[in-house]
Amino acid sequence: MINSGPVRLVDVAQAAQVSVATVSRVLNGHHVDATLSARVRQAVADLDYRPNAIARNLRRRDTQVWAVVITDVTNPFFTSLVRGIEDVAQESGYSVLLGNSDESATKQEHYLRVAEAERVAGVVLTPAESQASVSRLSAVGIPVVTVDRPLGADQEHSLADSIMTDSVSGAAEATTHLLNHGWSRPACIAGPSRTITAQDRARGYQQAVEAAGLPARVAWSEFTTPGGHDATRQLLQSDNPPDALVLGNSSIALGALAAISSGGLVVGRDIGVIGFDDAPWAPLVTPPLTVVSQPAYELGADAARLLLDRIQHTAPDDPVRIQRTTTLIERGSCRRE
Amino acid sequence: MINSGPVRLVDVAQAAQVSVATVSRVLNGHHVDATLSARVRQAVADLDYRPNAIARNLRRRDTQVWAVVITDVTNPFFTSLVRGIEDVAQESGYSVLLGNSDESATKQEHYLRVAEAERVAGVVLTPAESQASVSRLSAVGIPVVTVDRPLGADQEHSLADSIMTDSVSGAAEATTHLLNHGWSRPACIAGPSRTITAQDRARGYQQAVEAAGLPARVAWSEFTTPGGHDATRQLLQSDNPPDALVLGNSSIALGALAAISSGGLVVGRDIGVIGFDDAPWAPLVTPPLTVVSQPAYELGADAARLLLDRIQHTAPDDPVRIQRTTTLIERGSCRRE
DNA sequence: TTGAAAGCGCTAACAT
């Protein structure tokens, strides 16, 4: 049968011989006489009615969608994190609009603009730059939770809750672990210096080497495999190459391991290695990669739960700051033959 | 200053001393007198106006959002694919609502329902089951492009375009490659038997071994690391264990490699291995993993471009079927000492 | 070209 476009609420009302308000009430679970309610449900089924969420959102002035903006979809840390967010979102009836900023401030702002235009219910953000136009969102009443990294600017700081891992102590623990295995000239490839996470990891490393009376050597690179590869090559080809590496994330680790092997070095014999963030492949390289692991899924779930509290106004007035800790997973890449 | 909620079009109109229609025209690039236009832009800037996309969508009866529903966010194949989609989407002014069905028909239907309710402009789908309620979407005029797998049911078949890789020839090539290196009892861990991709990969493998006059041995498992691990363990512990493995995807490969190593076997000496789908870690295991690689990013971009054509009604009436081919990347895991 | 006004499909006052 040829129909004039999608079925609307009026069509259902007409078929059920009731008013649109009654249909709306039935659909929203308000109390309605059983007879009418049954007629409505029948009509809904007969006509195969699907509510138009856009109209509902406009009228109710809110949405069932969250925006999640992360810096790298291909990084297992973020995919686990997103899964943590998604699971909580789905439980609570929200859907997730995922944006990948690729560490670019431009793309990030694009997604935040879309989030604002679409009047999403909330935003989970990994700030690409320490600055982010979060104040706009807050101004319109859209709560923002940052995850993995805080907002840098002080005034923005107070606008968003943040969920993080203690990178400083994680990196310190990683470095100490290397030193305990007899490596004496560790360097650190931290990540891009503009990110707080990289800064923190560099700081933790620094604290550990300095506590051991050793000189610190920090290299910065993008959080990418090519970035890790180049930084490693440069370190290894330098005058006084390090005998161990603390690597800022798993993409960097991938590049570093490739550079080590193409430089003819062998992990465990010539060099000790420890990574930040666990990855599914970490147990499979030779020797298996020892890492300092972040509870990625839990960080995501924390962020989602906090966002939910903000949306329901059940969170405290002051910004909440949750910090989780890392876990060292020993696998062998720090051992010395 | 305390404001009564977000700035609306009327507020801009009032500030610029023009009608709302004029503001709308300026914002949508219609022709408007330069003087008025300037006043409007000034007011927009002054008030920091942000259009409400929900209202616009309701009135225009269309959206700037695509839904992308895939089966596994943690699989690098899909993350590349999504990136291909995202890049094309962004170029064309669309945003992507990403859903992760986790191979569950229930979750998939949830996301499709959301997509319909939100009246998205189009859908890219990796069907979790060969069946999917795509007809509804088509009925409302939302175009659907499937990627990686087709829709199974014949009537649904005609409802969606599909972008795929030729898994049959890819798996056949992989298997032949193993045989050419002297392995003589290859088995195949294809994936879940309900998926077309796994069926195709099993078929390609079968064709190749049978062409060589050898018996076929297909094991089914989920497209997961634990799935690959278990299937491998069972094969290796069987009476007549295979001397080589063709692995259905990279998650399975991860599990298989772990099972091989914990079984005390060494790839290249005791067993030959080839994987489906490249992964960032594939060059780093020992020996580096030879794979049959799919052009994931391009598949995503193809799907996105096709969706765009459908939305703009510039695609042919009949369903389009694009099939790309795999590339064998030799790395060493098929060599025999 | 510009403005006034209708209406997208729904929910929530308000009235009964």
Next chain:
DNA sequence: ATGTTAGCGCTTTCAA
């Protein structure tokens, strides 16, 4: 408890 109706913020006829 149910119906009537006024919007939500925008775009787009229709008149001027």
